[in-house]
Amino acid sequence: MTERVGVYVCHCGSNIAGVVDVVDVANWAAEKLGRRGVIIARDYKFMCSSLGQELIEKDIKELGLTRIVVAACSPHLHEKTFRIAAKNAGLNPYLVELASIREQVSWVHTDKAVATAKAKAVVSGAVSRVIENQALEEIKVPINPNTLIVGGGIAGIQAALEIANAGFHVYLVEREPSIGGHMSQFDKTFPTLDCSACILTPRMVEAGTHPNITLLTWSEVTKVTGYVGNFNVTIKKKARFVNEELCTGCGICQEKCPKKVIDEVYEAGLGYRKAVYTPFAQAVPNFPVMDKENCTYFIKGTCKACEKFCPTGAIDFKQEDQLINLDVGNVILATGYDLFDARRVRNDGYGRLPNVFTSLEFERLSNAAGPTNGNIVLRDGKSTPKSVGIIHCVGSRDRNFNNYCSVICCMQGLKFAHLVHERTGATVYNFYIDMRTAYKAYDEFYQRVLEEGTLFVRGKVAEVTDAARNEREKGKLIIQVEDTLASKQRRIPVDMVILSSGLQPRRDSKDVGKLFGISCSTDGWFTEKHPKLDPVATMTEGIFIAGCAQGPKDIPSSVAQGAAASARVLDKILQKEVALEPVRASVDKATCSGCRICNGLCPFNAISFIEDDQVTEINPALCQGCGTCVAACPAGAISGTGFSNEQIIAQIDGLLMKNLEMV
Amino acid sequence: MKPKFAMYWAASCGGCEIAVLNTHEKILDVDANFDVVFWPVAMDAKYKDVEAMEDGSILLTLFNGSIRNDENEHIAKLLRQKSKILVAFGSCACEGCIPGLANLSPVGDIVHTAFNTLTTDNPHQIYPRTSFDVPEGELHIPKLEKVLRPLDHVVDVDYYMPGCPPESHQIAAVIDLVIKVVKGEAELPPKGATIGVGNSTVCDECPRARNVKTIREFKRIQDIAPVDPNLCLLEQGIPCNGPATCSGCNARCPNAGAQCIGCYGPAQGVMDYGARLITAFSSVIDATEPQEIERILDGIPDPIGQVYRFNLAGSLLKANRNAFKS
Amino acid sequence: MPQMTDERVRAGLNREEDLSLLNEVSVKTAGVSHLEMCIQCGTCGGSCPAAMDMDHTPRMLFAMLRAGMREEVLRSNTPWICVSCYHCVVRCPQEVHIADVMYTLKGMAIKVKLYSDSTAPHFSQTFVDMVETYGRSFELGLASRHYLKHFPLRLPGIMPMGFGMLTKGRIDVAPRRIKQMKQLKAILSRAKKLELTS
Amino acid sequence: MNKYLLYPGCSMDSSARAYLESLNTILEPLDLQLDEIEDWNCCGATEYLGINLIPAYSLIARNLALATKQMDSVNGTGGTRTVITPCSACYLNLAKADHYMQERPALGAKVNEALSAGGLEYKPGTLDVRHLLDILVYDIGLDAIKRKVTRPLNGLKVVPYMGCMLPRPDYKHRWSDHEHPTELDDLLRALGADVIDYPLTTECCGGHMTQIGPETAFELIRRLIAGAHERGAYLMAAVCPMCQLNIDAYQLETNRFFHTHYHMPILFFTQLMGLAFGREPAELGIGAELVSARNALAHIGVEVPVTQEPATPRKKDEGLPMPRRWTRHEEKEAVK
């Protein structure tokens, strides 16, 4: 049967028509591609508009079109739109092809003749290909209503509570001994100066006691298989050496433990903890964990003070790591951020000059529950600074480190200025490149800090040094900077420097992304499906992201994203089943020789070998449609729907305008 | 009147002709059922006799050999005109076969090699000419073309029967089929089909055990001792062409302890034989680092000869570019 | 990129209201200058050990470049004060090749003779003359020519130093020459021609 | 035998003769062979670049082109593919020409066109330009150097002075840091010296400003000398002829300018190596410095065992812990 092809060339306003002569492309397609089956070619201002779609539907019905080519934007944007239009008109949606002449032509080229010629080639390729398309049906699979949330910071907690409250079960996995994340380390939150613990702790307790939430702290996901609706995850629950059934969280073990270690995580290296510890008083769950590396018993074989004093016999030195296997339908990754390591900015002196602190150190310093009980003091542990410099953009907006703006540092710097001022009365300088306080009530806070008398110097700090040039500088930290508003280099001696360090992706974000099959931006943040319209979904169906794992953000945004991700998950759960793209490989058993070349190629275990028949088989539910086996089969016995050999060869020929009837 | 039969030998070794004779008593069926009108190796006939025949008067022509010179081309066109069913018979006619490897060199180089290398005693540097005057008149020998072509590059072909040569039992089966068709007892396969073959690849008929393959090294068969007689040769690191080669030969070579070299050509529907082998061999390599992959690939010292031994002229790229440009 | 004609480039005095000055400097700078990427953060001005003697900080100079203030930029002493310590270069968050831009500006200023103090340009030129004559630098010749011209009053002050250097054998009294001076001259003369056509 | 090509630079024959003499004494003990590039010319210092672009780079590239002729064709990697320079300014110029000829192929093409007038050619990336200190620390190794020490410099309080053009811009990431590199510290420590933490180690010596803007230069020199003096140094160790010259020869003028009385000798690090290897001062060009190192060196040989004090003395338990020191591995990871 000869196919009847309709070609629709979109102007996209001037987005395409400004560079490509769309009328010429449509006329050309009608004239030159006629013998390939094009019976109608039209151009239209906005094909994706309802009028544009109706145009196609009408032609399908009235002209009996059997194939549709829409030359417009990227298929990632509107393929679905036109497939639905075709479906509405009674045509199988997979008989539609998009020719991308916007992202790949009009937006990237400037010469009109060149762009028009390329658009014709792209249309020619799509027409050739669409003729080889086959009618396909979506594959429907049921959705497991359980959800896995990775990361128990504020974003993960929020998402977990939303889903649990809606009546579905959540597994909340956290790497550290307690949920709470970075927010639990903070003293005050900007711009309202709420006490961080006061607003966070109730949420943590709610998550810890919710009947629909299973907390898996001190645990990590190690393996993920399956696909949307049907993931199978393996979780490593690290040995706590504390029996959770017996432990009452009384804290005697910590008290009696003789081994003191610097707490690099919760106290940001500024305070101490024991070898057996709960990271902080309000930890959820409140069971301690034992740090095997530092525990005297594990090192020397004696001690066991904790065991001796534990009133319930909960200490269990024989505990081992446990692997837990779970079936879940959807996943939310809320794995958060790492603080930029300020030691990398050598000129700021962190790690070399004692009285240079990072933002997280300062949070602990100013926290009433912190190592100094909230006293803002120098590294000697007692002197109160008389002057403090707060440096913005440390490690951010800098091609030597991280290119991006870390979003929170300006507000954080202002918060620090306020706290220092309030608690010590010291003179405070803020060194900034640009003040970015664009959010509700943020600029008002800036005004307030100005009012308090904080000094602002516009200039990126060149260097913090202890090399004094004169008496005034002796014994101080000197901040050398160009005051760009005064156009003068200044050297400002202070007692304490606080670095408003930027945020960066978790060190293992690429590995985690790989584990869950999602990609990271070049910076390392998880990539969302669409930066504006789909910020919590990912390219992988059923995997969602929330909080700083997606990019730097403050607490309100993290909470909003956690809630948004949970809404997307609930939407999936309530649909009960999900339609999968019918892009699948299958084996023609008659022509399969059983050579087993393809057998080792599938990472999803969709390929199996039937010994009895000596042929290979592909499980369509496990197949992800990558097509590697199709390309590999030496007998040509494997075919792939949606991206068949015939389709691709036809597209190659079409793009090269092979066999084009020349007049 | 019996239907007419013809067979022709163009650029090829002649093995195909022997293979037909090798069908033993089946050859008598040919004689019984057909009137052999043109078969230079078996009987005397002149081109002008064929030229005089009515168009389409020969029912079946088995054309073996590829098109190397203008004479081959002339006869191919002539036989096409006179035949109802034209079969590309044997690997040369189907896809160029071993003579097709000459497409790796410009024709001048080939002639030079033939007439002026160590193995040739040609003290007077005599090279053939396409025409030569003798007292009796002007003599002609055929002119070599730039590249060798399979039959279907020159004329329309009805069926393909691969093999170097086609297996006798397959020839017999085809003869039986045609006889049945003549008698109205069977129908011809669709035009363009490959006949006298199985519907899968050599592995299908190979008795050796097969597993999931991971190759860390390719080796020539003579460099492996001992070769496991019961295990897939490819799994032993021997680049065996079986996985990509059309079945029909009963896995003759692997059965005899040698790797398949691919004379039966690609499986049906495959566009390029070499591409199938490229993808087959590279798919089972167990390495991810480019240097390591390259090291393993070094074990296939002659990639072209390995993947296109029988198919170069019929491949998508058809020849070395320098041969075309010459 | 706006087209620059040779005449306009050589005249060097045109005030451009667009980015042509910035672009010109970029094109004449050895590597990829990234000058257009400057965010005016002041890291360079803050880092500079000699900023106190500059009439514009490097940051300010780049703002002026962007504003097309050709004459003011070329007249600025900033490039001449630059000590090439590269502190600003490694710290610049936008990877602007500041030190190389300074070399470019010096070259441009010399071509149109726009500088307020001739000491530095003359020193450079004297040095280059020595190298072009001998293939090696010649400190005594350089210093004596330079000091006589620009710092005659400093001479008594540095005499003890010069004497010390001489007696301790740290100054050659005669220049050293390379063997293939002819070859070097050919290279430099070709290079100078290429410089003009670029 | 570690074989390298040597680009000495003009100063090594004149004002920094002591550098060359002392360098020559350490070659044999360290099994080093340096082949001088034949007929090398001046690199143009910081002057030529400020006048003409193409001629300046052609001037530099002539040296690179000459050096390729002396490359060992058999040993194509490392070894004689490496040009070493003892002068930081020469090092930067040579490295820079190689770098920019690659980064900007148009520049590379023009430079080669100029070179062709002299029958020469340089393919960027052919050579590896490195500084002497880099070779000693990373190729020869501190352990090998330590083994050759016969007269440890115990008690010699020295500030390591790297200067600016060596650690910056550091096109090939050779140094541990742009701001506070430790290579020179480590090397001097290997000689047994009492190395003082010197935050000014990569500050500028004033460069050519001593010639064209002396007041600017005097201030830079003052900062360095004052910094060394305040930290109790007996002398400074230099890795560059220009640094040594500015701090040594212009110290008197600087003192006069600021009405100060500093006496801060500065020696080349190779001179200190020679001493530690047991050579006599006279062989090492010691005495050629204008600010005499005699008193400073009097400390050597006097047996005064030195115990190192912690960098930041703190009372236990009272203060807050400092950030954990990076391990080498962590540091590398972080920079990656």
Added chain:
Amino acid sequence: MTHNTFEPTIIGFTCNWCSYRAADLAGTARMKYAPNVRLIRMMCSGRLDPTFVLRALSEGADGVMITGCHPGECHYIEQNYKALRRYLLLKRVLKGMGIEPERVKLVWASAAEGAKFAAETTAFVEEIRKLGPLSWGKDEGGGMKDEIKNGDSSLTIHAERSSFEKEVAA
């Protein structure tokens, strides 16, 4: 631009998850690159059958660009390695066919690397331009059945001059 300037035609195979999105990103960011590459979307670089490359080269393409996710970042975990292996063997075969192996290039580009995609495309076009057309020569002798296509002259693409070229000319 003179009319006899050779403008290569290049077929690009892109992965749905990374390089095709990189191309989209280049578009969204309005980055300009050489217009000579025409893209085909596949689900994965692992889908790349060497036949596709041979087909493109035999049907008139002067070069083929294969793009996929960076090693270790494949959406399908590890299939890009398979593309890498095929590519390396394919290049060896092409070399034997008298075709410069540089006419086929494998580029890793993540979805975030629009700029890299644009730059690599332009660079590849320049490389192919230097190599000249993949001419099989006119086959006067007997002619091949499939006439080698020489391009529709009305569709000859005039590339914009790359910025690099401008720089050299400057």
